[in-house]
Amino acid sequence: MTGFTQLKNLVLDNNEIGDENSFPAIPALETLWINHNNVSICFELLKIIMIAYRTVDFFEALGVFMCARAPRSLPNRLLSS
Numbered sequence: 001m002t003g004f005t006q007l008k009n010l011v012l013d014n015n016e017i018g019d020e021n022s023f024p025a026i027p028a029l030e031t032l033w034i035n036h037n038n039v040s041i042c043f044e045l046l047k048i049i050m051i052a053y054r055t056v057d058f059f060e061a062l063g064v065f066m067c068a069r070a071p072r073s074l075p076n077r078l079l080s081s
Helices: 041-051
Strands: 010-011 031-033 058-060
Touching: none
Parallel strands: 010 031, 031 058
Antiparallel strands: none
């Protein structure tokens, strides 16, 4: 995926992505879907996503375990899932 530097939308639904997967930086990414994967979305993974995808305006993770309480340091734009 490192060759897709101008990619704006990325759908990774139903790909059996787990917590051990890495997320390469995609500078132009605006929308990220990781619905129905094997990820435990908690603070550490959200931090990784925030670093790799600084330009993401919409993040969706339906069917994925979310932490009961989101950390205060996360921008509101990443909590709109």
